Amino acid sequence: MESLSAESKQAWISAFPGRVDSFFGAHAAEHFPFRCAAKNPTARRNDQVCLINDYLPICNELLYDIGMELRQQRGGSLSLVCFRPEQPDVMPPPDADLDRSNTFLRWLLRIHVCIDGLKLQYNWVTAHSEVFLQELPENCRLKKLRVQFPFGDAVQTHFATLLPRLRCLEELYCYMSPSTDVLVAAVSEVLRTATRLTSLIFYACFENSQPPKIFIDALAANTILKSLEMWANWNTDELPGTLGEYVRGNGLLTKLVLFGEETDREELRLDVALVSNGTLSELDICRLCGGERTVRFFTRILAECTALKKLTLRGLLDEYVNISEVTMTRCTEALAVNEILEELTLPYSLWHSSNWITFFAFLPRNKYLKKLQVSNMSSRHYETDPTVLEALAQTDSSGRVSFGCYTHRTEDEGLMRFRAFSEINIYGDTSSKVSALQRLPWLDHFTSVTIGLFEPDERLFYLAANYIRATTVLRKLRLLVTNAAEDAPSSCWTLLFESIAANTSIADLFVSASDNFSYTGRLASIVGLSRCITRVYYSKILSEWDPTSFIMPLSGVICDNYNLLEVDLSSNAKVGAEARHWWFTIRETTRRNSGLVELAGSFNQTTAIDWYTANALEKVSRHPALVRELVEKEGIAADEVTTILRSRLRSVEGLHDFMRLTGVVKKRVTCAPPVDDCSVQLQDLNAYCWRIVRRYLSFDDVKRFTVGKPYDSTLSRTT
Numbered sequence: 001m002e003s004l005s006a007e008s009k010q011a012w013i014s015a016f017p018g019r020v021d022s023f024f025g026a027h028a029a030e031h032f033p034f035r036c037a038a039k040n041p042t043a044r045r046n047d048q049v050c051l052i053n054d055y056l057p058i059c060n061e062l063l064y065d066i067g068m069e070l071r072q073q074r075g076g077s078l079s080l081v082c083f084r085p086e087q088p089d090v091m092p093p094p095d096a097d098l099d100r101s102n103t104f105l106r107w108l109l110r111i112h113v114c115i116d117g118l119k120l121q122y123n124w125v126t127a128h129s130e131v132f133l134q135e136l137p138e139n140c141r142l143k144k145l146r147v148q149f150p151f152g153d154a155v156q157t158h159f160a161t162l163l164p165r166l167r168c169l170e171e172l173y174c175y176m177s178p179s180t181d182v183l184v185a186a187v188s189e190v191l192r193t194a195t196r197l198t199s200l201i202f203y204a205c206f207e208n209s210q211p212p213k214i215f216i217d218a219l220a221a222n223t224i225l226k227s228l229e230m231w232a233n234w235n236t237d238e239l240p241g242t243l244g245e246y247v248r249g250n251g252l253l254t255k256l257v258l259f260g261e262e263t264d265r266e267e268l269r270l271d272v273a274l275v276s277n278g279t280l281s282e283l284d285i286c287r288l289c290g291g292e293r294t295v296r297f298f299t300r301i302l303a304e305c306t307a308l309k310k311l312t313l314r315g316l317l318d319e320y321v322n323i324s325e326v327t328m329t330r331c332t333e334a335l336a337v338n339e340i341l342e343e344l345t346l347p348y349s350l351w352h353s354s355n356w357i358t359f360f361a362f363l364p365r366n367k368y369l370k371k372l373q374v375s376n377m378s379s380r381h382y383e384t385d386p387t388v389l390e391a392l393a394q395t396d397s398s399g400r401v402s403f404g405c406y407t408h409r410t411e412d413e414g415l416m417r418f419r420a421f422s423e424i425n426i427y428g429d430t431s432s433k434v435s436a437l438q439r440l441p442w443l444d445h446f447t448s449v450t451i452g453l454f455e456p457d458e459r460l461f462y463l464a465a466n467y468i469r470a471t472t473v474l475r476k477l478r479l480l481v482t483n484a485a486e487d488a489p490s491s492c493w494t495l496l497f498e499s500i501a502a503n504t505s506i507a508d509l510f511v512s513a514s515d516n517f518s519y520t521g522r523l524a525s526i527v528g529l530s531r532c533i534t535r536v537y538y539s540k541i542l543s544e545w546d547p548t549s550f551i552m553p554l555s556g557v558i559c560d561n562y563n564l565l566e567v568d569l570s571s572n573a574k575v576g577a578e579a580r581h582w583w584f585t586i587r588e589t590t591r592r593n594s595g596l597v598e599l600a601g602s603f604n605q606t607t608a609i610d611w612y613t614a615n616a617l618e619k620v621s622r623h624p625a626l627v628r629e630l631v632e633k634e635g636i637a638a639d640e641v642t643t644i645l646r647s648r649l650r651s652v653e654g655l656h657d658f659m660r661l662t663g664v665v666k667k668r669v670t671c672a673p674p675v676d677d678c679s680v681q682l683q684d685l686n687a688y689c690w691r692i693v694r695r696y697l698s699f700d701d702v703k704r705f706t707v708g709k710p711y712d713s714t715l716s717r718t719t
Contacts (some may be wrong), residue, residue: 038077038114049076049610050114056595057588059108064584065093065101067124070115072595074602076612079117079144080108082124088547088573090580102131109135116168117144125149129158142166143196146173160186164193171199179204181212188218191225199227203259206231211243220246229257229284247273247280257284262317264288264297271297275304282310290318295327295351302334302341312345314375319349328355332362335369342370348377348403353384357391364395372401374420379407382415389418405448411435416443423448423476430457437463441470448476450510456488461496468506469499478510482541486514493519501526507628508535515542520549527564528557534625539570547573548582555582558589563625565594596620597629603644604636611661614652615699621645655682655690662702 037050052059053072060069067083092098108115109132120128125147136142145166149156156176163169163186174187187202206212211232219228220243232243247256247270256274263270263285274280283301288294298313305311323331328351335341351359363372377385392398398419406421408414409428415421416439424446426436433452437460440446451464468477477500497519500506511523517540527536538550547569558564567586569575575583599616609617620626627645631638652661656668671681685693 036112036114038112049612050078050112052078052112052114053612056591059104060588060591061584062101062104064587065097066105067127068105069587069591071117071591072598072612073117074598076610077114077116077143078112079119080115081117081119082121082128085122086568086571088569088571088575088583090575090583091577093580106131106135110137113137113139113141116141118142119144119146121146121148122150126155129155133158133162136162136165138165140165141168143168144171145169146171148173148175149177151177156180156183159183163187163190166190167194168196169194170196172197173201175203177203177205179206184212184215188215191215191218191222195224197222197224200225201229201257203229203231216243216246219243222246223250224252225250226252227255228253229255230259232258232260232263244269244273248276250277251279253277254279255282256280257286259286261287262289264294266293271300275300277305277307279307280305281307283308284312285314287315288313288317290316290349291321292323292327295323295331298346298350299327299331299334302331302338306340308341310343311341313350314345314347316347316349319347320352322352323355328358332359335359336362336365338366339368341368343373344369344371345373345375348374348381353381353388356388360388360392360395360397360401363397363401370400372397374401374403377403379409385415389415389420392420393418408432408436413439416440419445422446423450425450425452427452430455430460434459434463437467440467444473447473448478449474450478450480452480453485454480454482455484456486456492458488458492461488461492465492465495465499468496469502471503472505474503474505476508476510477506478512480512481514481517483514483516486517486519493522497522497526501530504532506533507625508537509533510537512539512541515540521553524550524552524554525557527567528554528561530561531563531623532625534563534629535566535568536564537568537570539573542572544572544574546579547575548579551575551579551582551586555585558586561589562593562596562619562623564590565597565629566590593626597626597633600626600630600645601634603630603641603648604634609648609652609661611663611699614649614661617645617649618699621649653691653694654687655685658694658697658699662699664702 036052052070053076056070056072063069063080068080069083071079071081073079093101105128118132120132147159157180160180160182169190172187172190174183176183184204190197191200202215204211211230219225247253258270274283283305288297294313294316301308301311348356363369389403392401401420402422403418403420405423405425406415406418407425407427408416409432411432412435416424416436422445424436424440426433426440426449434457437451440449449467453460453464468474500509509527513520520538523538527533538547550569554567567590596616596619599613600620602613603617620630621642627638627641631641634641652658656665659665659669660667669683671683674681
């Protein structure tokens with residue numbers, strides 16, 4: 001077989017210890033073993049995938065102590081993200097470990113320009129802002145920055161100093177309450193000078209409740225933004241002026257999200273600016289006047305925004321107003337002739353129930369709208385809702401209209417039969433819940449079900465278990481368990497858990513357990529061994545609780561799990577010193593799986609496939625839960641995704657491609673003459689035989705190594 005160069009025998013990377021302690025004990029950043037392979041701007045794609053991608057578990061074990069982790073992104077780059085604020089508290093490590101982790105973070109920021117995404121939230125901003133200010137180099141290639149400052153935090157000045165360095169910034173998310181002049185000025189300067197910034201999300205509480213002139217003027221001067229989301233709350237008589245001019249004249253803006261108070265009031269003339277923009281395809285406005293004014297505003301958007309494909313209106317000052325016949329007629333006629341809009345979200349309180357009946361009568365005339373989401377329907381309106389839902393059911397549009405969640409509390413059918421509901425909460429007394437669960441198997445429009453297990457009733461457990469085992473449409477299951485329910489016979493819980501284990505459709509599982517829930521370990525094992533569940537949330541009804549009984553058994557069975565993408569515990573959980581390692585194992589497994597989905601997201605591109613992408617495509621294609629996740633993430637039909645995945649893998653399924661991508665050979669397999677003329681060599685395998693071998697051989701089964709010298713910025717990878 002073709003041999004690699006002698007340099008590969010140095011195997012300096014292969015000597016990288018599997019244990020963090022033995023390698024990083026000296027705390028000397030200059031002695032860390034490998035540099036960033038992405039530093040060479042002229043390198044080919046394979047060289048741009050940094051070596052550090054092969055050691056993310058070790059890197060994340062270091063970063064774990066300071067609430068950070070590295071995540072893979074498409075194209076081989078990395079993002080550095082903090083733990084979410086709602087994550088459980090983890091027992092701090094010894095000071096020596098913290099010093100080691102902070103040293104590693106500093107080295108990482110200074111050396112690895114392959115990190116092009118950064119996310120810091122609340123207390124992690126306070127903890128690390130100075131480090132980022134000190135260590136991010138002038139040639140920083142950061143493309144995505146998300147910062148949420150804690151209330152009253154003084155570290156905004158650090159980021160005000162840092163922002164001018166970020167010359168490659170493409171996406172900026174900034175949340176601050178209250179705002180400081182220095183950071184507002186820095187963001188404004190980015191708007192004026194950035195040459196690549198295409199997305200800005202800017203949430204800031206200002207002294208007079210409206211953006212200062214320096215920011216609005218900078219925004220108006222910007223010519224490259226494609227997506228803008230901001231608080232725009234004008235409470236004074238002063239009009240937005242330049243913001244309106246910006247929206248009106250911007251020829252690139254495709255997405256606009258505005259939060260304010262009475263944003264559609266006439267004196268602001270926002271509708272005039274919106275209808276003059278010919279590129280806006282997505283519009284989301286929160287906090288409107290309500291009543292006739294908002295309906296007229298809505299009508300004009302429908303009639304005159306020529307490129308709008310997605311429209312969301314939410315939050316009303318005046319609710320459930322009975323709109324006049326003239327205004328409703330204009331609105332429905334504008335909808336009927338609109339051939340561009342594909343997705344529409346409206347609050348149920350936009351108008352009176354009689355107006356909804358009128359609206360639904362005209363809806364079938366529009367053949368282009370794909371989805372109508374009616375949000376925030378309250379249970380207090382259930383008595384009047386049947387007439388609205390009946391009117392919708394009489395049309396041929398019910399399949400594209402969703403009213404979201406229905407809370408069922410009665411013994412009769414209630415509103416369960418209406419297909420406009422996709423979620424159901426089953427509460428009430430025992431007889432009401434039993435009645436609902438008896439009907440549920442015959443209703444296939446519910447994809448999310450919440451069951452309140454508040455009593456040890458065997459019928460309730462039996463019906464719930466039977467439904468869960470049989471359903472093929474359920475995607476989200478929530479179980480709310482109280483102390484009383486735990487008194488149910490153990491056979492009831494066994495039946496319920498066996499049903500969850502047997503189900504093949506549930507992707508999201510939410511369990512809120514009682515104080516002394518004794519089946520935690522059983523639940524954890526089911527989650528870890530499942531090949532369908534992708535997201536889990538587990539909590540207990542306590543001010544503070546120890547999650548060891550859940551995370552210890554889960555970490556023990558999770559190593560071969562490739563479908564779990566998120567495991568969350570409630571923020572009142574406290575992970576102790578002994579459980580720290582188990583919690584890291586779970587986090588790192590879900591990080592790995594999420595990275596596979598992220599890398600596989602490039603499946604519909606035509607660029608050459610490297611080892612990382614090939615491995616991700618293979619892993620995703622072999623795990624239906626990940627294929628399902630990819631389908632939902634990319635918004636492409638499942639059959640199309642499956643076909644493209646197979647096609648992309650077929651392009652590298654041959655013997656030579658496999659050996660080249662895994663680094664065994666540089667180009668193709670060439671064997672030395674056999675000692676025995678009758679023996680069959682690897683290169684002699686035909687395509688059929690190789691396919692049989694590949695059934696039992698994955699890309700990550702072959703240990704790869706790097707060709708190059710330590711600290712060489714031009715390292716070349718054989719994959």
